[in-house]
Amino acid sequence: MPRRVAVIGAGMTKFMRRAKETPKELAFEATRMALNSSGLELNDIEAVALGTAPDAFDGVHMKGEYLSDGAGSFLKPYTRSFVGGGTGVFCGAHGWWHIASGMFDTCLVVAEEKMSSAHPHPQGAFLTIFDNLIERNLGPNLVWIFALEMNRYMKAHDIKKEDIALVSVKNKGNALDHPCAQLGMKITVEDVLNSEVLAYPVQRLDISPTSDGAAALVLASEEVAKRVTDDPIWIEGVGWNVDTTIWTNRDLYYPRYVEYAARMAYKMAGIHNPPKDIDFAEPYDPFDYKELHHMEGLQLCKKGEAPILTREGVTARDGDLPTCPSGGALGVGNPIAATGVMKLCELFWQLRGEAGKRQIPGDPRTGVAQAWGDLMQVGTVVVMRR
Amino acid sequence: MAKEYPGTPLKSKDFKKALKTKYTPSAEYAWSAGQAINSFLNGLKEGRILGIKCRGCKRILVPPRAFCEECFISVEDWVELKDTGRVNTFAISYLDTMANRIKKPIIPAVIEIDGAGGNGFLHILGEVDPKKVKFGMKVKAVWKPAKERKGDITDIKYFKPLKGGD
Numbered sequence: 001m002p003r004r005v006a007v008i009g010a011g012m013t014k015f016m017r018r019a020k021e022t023p024k025e026l027a028f029e030a031t032r033m034a035l036n037s038s039g040l041e042l043n044d045i046e047a048v049a050l051g052t053a054p055d056a057f058d059g060v061h062m063k064g065e066y067l068s069d070g071a072g073s074f075l076k077p078y079t080r081s082f083v084g085g086g087t088g089v090f091c092g093a094h095g096w097w098h099i100a101s102g103m104f105d106t107c108l109v110v111a112e113e114k115m116s117s118a119h120p121h122p123q124g125a126f127l128t129i130f131d132n133l134i135e136r137n138l139g140p141n142l143v144w145i146f147a148l149e150m151n152r153y154m155k156a157h158d159i160k161k162e163d164i165a166l167v168s169v170k171n172k173g174n175a176l177d178h179p180c181a182q183l184g185m186k187i188t189v190e191d192v193l194n195s196e197v198l199a200y201p202v203q204r205l206d207i208s209p210t211s212d213g214a215a216a217l218v219l220a221s222e223e224v225a226k227r228v229t230d231d232p233i234w235i236e237g238v239g240w241n242v243d244t245t246i247w248t249n250r251d252l253y254y255p256r257y258v259e260y261a262a263r264m265a266y267k268m269a270g271i272h273n274p275p276k277d278i279d280f281a282e283p284y285d286p287f288d289y290k291e292l293h294h295m296e297g298l299q300l301c302k303k304g305e306a307p308i309l310t311r312e313g314v315t316a317r318d319g320d321l322p323t324c325p326s327g328g329a330l331g332v333g334n335p336i337a338a339t340g341v342m343k344l345c346e347l348f349w350q351l352r353g354e355a356g357k358r359q360i361p362g363d364p365r366t367g368v369a370q371a372w373g374d375l376m377q378v379g380t381v382v383v384m385r386r
Numbered sequence: 387m388a389k390e391y392p393g394t395p396l397k398s399k400d401f402k403k404a405l406k407t408k409y410t411p412s413a414e415y416a417w418s419a420g421q422a423i424n425s426f427l428n429g430l431k432e433g434r435i436l437g438i439k440c441r442g443c444k445r446i447l448v449p450p451r452a453f454c455e456e457c458f459i460s461v462e463d464w465v466e467l468k469d470t471g472r473v474n475t476f477a478i479s480y481l482d483t484m485a486n487r488i489k490k491p492i493i494p495a496v497i498e499i500d501g502a503g504g505n506g507f508l509h510i511l512g513e514v515d516p517k518k519v520k521f522g523m524k525v526k527a528v529w530k531p532a533k534e535r536k537g538d539i540t541d542i543k544y545f546k547p548l549k550g551g552d
């Protein structure tokens with residue numbers, strides 16, 4: 001029987017296009033802030049679960065070990081996990097099992113990403129994701145896979161681009177209230193539809209930016225949590241799942257691996273009716289359609305229904321099922337692994353009632369965060385409760 | 387919540403003064419194509435598209451693999467497929483590989499190869515007006531001349547709409 005695991009502190013840096021700080025300094029700032037908010041000191045921390053994306057972004061081999069001091073890992077049990085864009089939320093599970101297993105009573109969860117170092121654009125670092133034997137010689141671009149998936153999703157449910165653009169409008173708008181946001185702004189559906197076409201159906205304003213940033217959480221066992229805080233937030237469910245890299249043999253209209261990850265987390269958390277039992281969600285939104293795709297994978301609605309809920313305002317911050325109240329990757333920014341932990345921080349702050357101007361009305365009790373990655377094949381899910 | 391969040395954004399012009407290291411890595415790899423893709427690529431050289439059938443789930447696997455990931459058994463039953471198929475999904479890309487803007491778009495598509503039960507692979511569409519590409523459109527491989535083929539996915543130049551298809 002796993003032990004209960006609490007989140008007792010959270011911290012993050014601003015997300016920005018280019019940070020003056022080094023990756024290690026960014027990790028330190030987020031970790032320091034998380035420790036300060038938890039009331040624990042580094043001496044109290046028994047283990048570190050770090051997440052960060054490919055070394056090629058930074059041009060620093062063994063980037064995890066390089067970052068480790070900044071993540072508070074000096075002379076401590078430390079491991080790095082990596083499941084592509086799914087890494088950040090996976091880190092929540094990675095830290096969770098350190099404590100749930102009984103091995104440790106406290107654990108730092110830290111994620112950092114600096115995408116501004118790769119020149120002229122981190123795009124080049126993504127290309128080796130494509131199959132080296134039968135895809136790369138076709139000269140693919142990373143945006144292709146999103147465009148192919150988005151088009152398939154739109155076709156399967158006869159979804160209009162206008163409805164997908166609403167996600168970008170909502171998330172960038174929500175981000176205006178996030179003090180760390182890189183791209184909080186008021187835009188319209190027309191702005192999205194008139195933005196540059198990169199790879200139809202993907203346009204400029206459908207995409208999250210490249211970003212620098214870090215985010216961190218402090219996790220503790222029930223015993224430690226009850227000693228140091230009156231207001232612990234519990235990690236009640238974790239799930240993860242991976243499909244094959246042979247992505248052309250699955251129907252891209254639906255992320256089955258996200259569904260399986262969600263079902264794993266929901267079973268653990270005793271969630272039987274996700275739309276009713278969950279008060280708000282932070283689905284991964286590197287592209288606007290991905291939020292919708294992921295809401296469906298997360299069982300927050302039926303297949304093809306997410307655009308309708310969005311159009312009806314259900315997913316607005318004051319709606320019945322707010323999604324990305326933080327502003328998401330589209331608005332806060334998308335330093336890959338750090339984005340997932342930013343979403344975990346948002347669950348923590350919302351459930352504690354500490355989300356400031358972003359606070360969801362109605363005293364939310366249960367939130368779910370999710371991330372996604374690799375070759376459209378990984379789903380990672382964390383459920384938190386007050 | 388009046389928190390001070392750390393982090394110091396730089397402006398684009400500040401960043402021009404950044405410490406840079408430029409090097410051109412000599413990153414050349416010689417990959418073994420493996421049991422399955424080796425035969426697939428040899429098939430392309432001969433102008434044939436090969437799939438492989440799993441005796442467990444009966445799926446025709448294309449791109450072929452040496453084992454079925456679902457049944458987790460070796461697969462050996464090669465089948466020759468037609469060089470025609472249907473567009474499962476497509477995009478119209480104004481970005482080249484390195485994200486440079488291009489005027490004449492590339493049209494990547496997932497092609498369901500006929501006879502493979504919906505399975506297929508990534509390729510490019512050609513000889514078609516981007517506005518006229520449709521889901522489910524019948525397409526046919528346009529091969530490079532035999533002597534130019536070298537056992538590579540680009541031995542198929544592209545897939546073009548099949549006349550008389552729907």
Ligand SMILES: [Zn+2]
Nearest residue numbers: 440443454457
């Ligand atoms: Zn099989």
